[in-house]
Structures are given as C-alpha cells and as structure tokens.
Amino acid sequence: MNKDSFLERLEIIVEEEDFALAEALVGQALSYGWEEESLPTGQIKLRMHCEDGTILDSLANEIASFLPNALCSRSQIEKADWTNAWKEYFTPIEVGDFVILPPWLEESYVNEKNLHKIIIEPKSAFGTGHHASTVLCLKALTTLYHEGKIKAGQHFLDLGTGSGILGIACTKYGLTGYGLDIESLAVDNAKENCCINKVQDFNVELGSIEKVKGQKFDVVIANILAAPLREMAEDIINATNENHVLVLSGFLGTQVADLEKAYSKMGIARRFTQETDMKDGEWISLYWG
Numbered sequence: 001m002n003k004d005s006f007l008e009r010l011e012i013i014v015e016e017e018d019f020a021l022a023e024a025l026v027g028q029a030l031s032y033g034w035e036e037e038s039l040p041t042g043q044i045k046l047r048m049h050c051e052d053g054t055i056l057d058s059l060a061n062e063i064a065s066f067l068p069n070a071l072c073s074r075s076q077i078e079k080a081d082w083t084n085a086w087k088e089y090f091t092p093i094e095v096g097d098f099v100i101l102p103p104w105l106e107e108s109y110v111n112e113k114n115l116h117k118i119i120i121e122p123k124s125a126f127g128t129g130h131h132a133s134t135v136l137c138l139k140a141l142t143t144l145y146h147e148g149k150i151k152a153g154q155h156f157l158d159l160g161t162g163s164g165i166l167g168i169a170c171t172k173y174g175l176t177g178y179g180l181d182i183e184s185l186a187v188d189n190a191k192e193n194c195c196i197n198k199v200q201d202f203n204v205e206l207g208s209i210e211k212v213k214g215q216k217f218d219v220v221i222a223n224i225l226a227a228p229l230r231e232m233a234e235d236i237i238n239a240t241n242e243n244h245v246l247v248l249s250g251f252l253g254t255q256v257a258d259l260e261k262a263y264s265k266m267g268i269a270r271r272f273t274q275e276t277d278m279k280d281g282e283w284i285s286l287y288w289g
Contacts, residue, residue, distance in 0.1 A: 006076040008053040012046045012063055013071040016227050019044045020182065022067060027185045029059040038252060044225075049077070095135045096142025098169055103196065116172035119196045120163055121189070132274040133249040136285030137166050137223050139272045140247045144219075145173055149245050149289040154218035157239055158202075159209060160228075160250070164190030166221050167202045175219065176201035182208050209235045216241040226251035226259060233262035240266075245289035253282045260286065 014022045026034055026046055034048035050056050053074075060072040092109055093100040099115040106119055144150040152174025158167035161179035163186065170177055179202060181187050190204040205211065209232050220240050222229060229236070229248055240246050244266055251259060253273065260269060269286040 006078060007049045007051060008056050009047065009049050009075045009077055010056040010060055011073045011075075012060075013039070013043050014046070014067055015069065016042055016044060016225060018067050018070065019225065022046060022063060022070065023183065025062055025066060026059065027183060029055065029062070038225075040252070040254070042226075042252075042255070093135070095138045097145065098138050098142070098172070100165060116169070117197075118165055118168050118172070120165060120193055121196060132283035133223050133251075133285065134162075134165055136272045136274055136283060137221060137247050137249045138169060140249075140270075140285050140287040141166070141169055141173075141221070144245060144247075144287065144289045147289070149243065150175070150219055156219035156221065157212060157215075157217040159220065159222040159232075159236070160224035161190050161204055162186050162223070164193045164202070164204060166223060167204070168193060168197050168199055170219065170221075171197075171199050171201050177203070177217075177219075178212065179204035180207050180209070180211055182206070208232070209239065212239060215239065218243060219245045219247075221247045223247075223249045226255040229259055230262045233259075237263065237265055243289065247285065247287040249283070249285040251284055253284050256284050256286070263288075 012022060023046065026048065030048060034046055037045045039045055048056065056074065060074065063070050063072055092105060094115060097116055098118055099109065099111065100118045100120055101109055103119055103121060111117065141150060150173060154175045156170045156175050156177035158177060158179040161167050161181045164179060167177055167179045179190055181190065184206055187204055187206050194202055194204065213235065217239055218241055220236060222236055229251065246266060248259065263269065266288045269288055272285045274283045
C-alpha cells in the first residue's frame with residue numbers, strides 16, 4: 001500500500017455530556033477542521049483525517065486517558081485530492097434570505113435572488129452552514145424577520161456562535177449583537193469571518209450565558225446541544241426581553257419534548273424540521289416570537 005495515496009482517519013464516539021471535553025482535546029491536537037455528527041443514540045461522533053497517523057494515534061490515547069468510555073476507531077481512506085474534494089463539497093447554501101459561500105466562490109456566484117451573502121472560511125464541517133441545525137436557524141430568522149419580529153436596530157445574542165454564521169446573518173438585517181462560544185478556536189474563526197464579511201456590529205468573545213447575566217436582548221439564538229440548552233434554560237429565558245424572540249437548535253426530534261418542557265415559560269414553540277439519514281432522526285429548530 002502506497003501510504004502517500006491514503007489519509008489516516010480517526011472516529012471518536014462520546015456521550016453528549018463528554019462532548020465538550022472531547023472537542024477541546026481534538027481542537028488542541030489539530031490545527032484544522034473535523035466533522036461532528038449527532039447519533040440517534042444521543043451520542044456524538046467526531047471524525048478527523050490526517051496524513052500523519054502518529055498524530056491521530058496520540059490523540060486517541062489522550063481521549064482514552066481523559067474519556068475512558070469513549071469509542072475510538074482508526075482506518076484509512078483514499079487520499080485523492082483532499083483539498084479539491086473539500087472545495088467540491090462546499091457548494092453554495094441558499095436558505096431563506098441568505099446564501100452561504102466560501103471565499104473562492106464569492107465572485108463567481110450568480111446572485112439571481114439578491115440574497116444576503118455570508119462568506120465563510122471553512123474550519124470545521126459544523127461551521128460551514130451545511131449542518132441542518134444552522135439551516136433551520138436561518139429559516140427561523142428569515143420567518144421572524146418577514147413577520148416583523150426581527151428588525152433593524154435590535155440587539156441580539158448568538159450563544160454558541162461557532163463560525164459566526166447566525167450572528168453575521170443578523171447583522172445583514174441591520175441588527176447589532178454579541179456572540180459567545182466556549183471554544184477559543186470557534187471564537188477565532190467567528191472573528192475571522194466577521195472580518196471577511198466586513199461586519200463591525202458583532203462582538204464575539206469566549207464564554208457562555210453567564211457572561212451576559214442580567215442583560216436583555218431583543219433576539220436570542222442558541223444553536224448548541226440538547227443537554228446545555230436544558231441546563232441553561234432559565235438563564236436563556238431571562239436573557240430574552242418582553243418580546244420573547246428566541247431560536248433554539250442543535251438537537252434531534254427525540255430530544256424535543258424535554259426542551260419544550262424546559263422552555264414552557266416561553267409558551268408554545270413553532271418549529272422547523274429537517275430529516276437526516278439517521279434512523280428515526282430529524283433535526284429540529286424551536287422558535288418563539
């Protein structure tokens with residue numbers, strides 16, 4: 001086997017409560033992106049590729065040390081032209097009033113619908129806009145905007161901002177806001193994307209909901225995971241002003257009942273759904289306003 005023709009792959013499956021630590025360990029080991037997938041079991045799968053198998057071996061050992069219940073598997077895939085394959089995968093994403101593009105497609109994209117362009121430098125699969133939870137949030141934001149619930153001049157909070165797509169989308173509507181993420185790599189990527197999009201009214205910082213305790217926002221968006229959404233429900237509700245414009249996503253249909261119960265003070269939620277290729281799985285976005 002010609003090792004130059006193959007890439008090394010590591011897949012890690014962890015329980016939802018262990019995901020934050022696993023992602024932090026992966027982020028420390030790798031200087032580039034990885035894939036994240038929610039499984040019907042409620043677990044999270046992280047998948048990464050590397051030319052140097054020793055890096056992934058070391059990472060697997062570290063995962064085993066910190067998270068002994070995690071499942072790690074190693075394999076190889078054909079290398080082909082990984083860079084071009086990635087660029088082929090990252091096609092424009094049109095959703096609602098927005099289109100998400102990588103920098104290399106910005107000039108060639110024909111914007112016949114006059115959509116708001118969001119240019120994203122891809123750093124991980126979860127942050128390119130291809131993920132269903134991001135798509136569902138953009139649908140909810142578009143709906144709320146056309147209903148007059150979201151409007152220019154308002155102030156928003158983007159909790160778990162990731163690559164900053166949702167916060168940047170809000171600024172396209174004329175809002176100003178604040179983005180928070182517990183991962184420093186995400187904060188750096190969001191700031192980079194703000195610069196690419198020439199966004200000046202979106203301040204991104206490291207941290208979570210406790211950083212804005214006592215503050216009220218016209219629009220609150222939280223695209224994270226079901227467990228932290230449940231745990232932070234009271235604080236997230238308290239961060240919304242009297243108009244109660246709130247968008248939640250990042251979870252599957254099997255997790256909705258518990259979340260609706262946790263956010264019952266907000267009243268009855270509306271929802272968008274998107275089916276997945278997972279058995280009995282569909283992504284959900286709940287929104288109020």
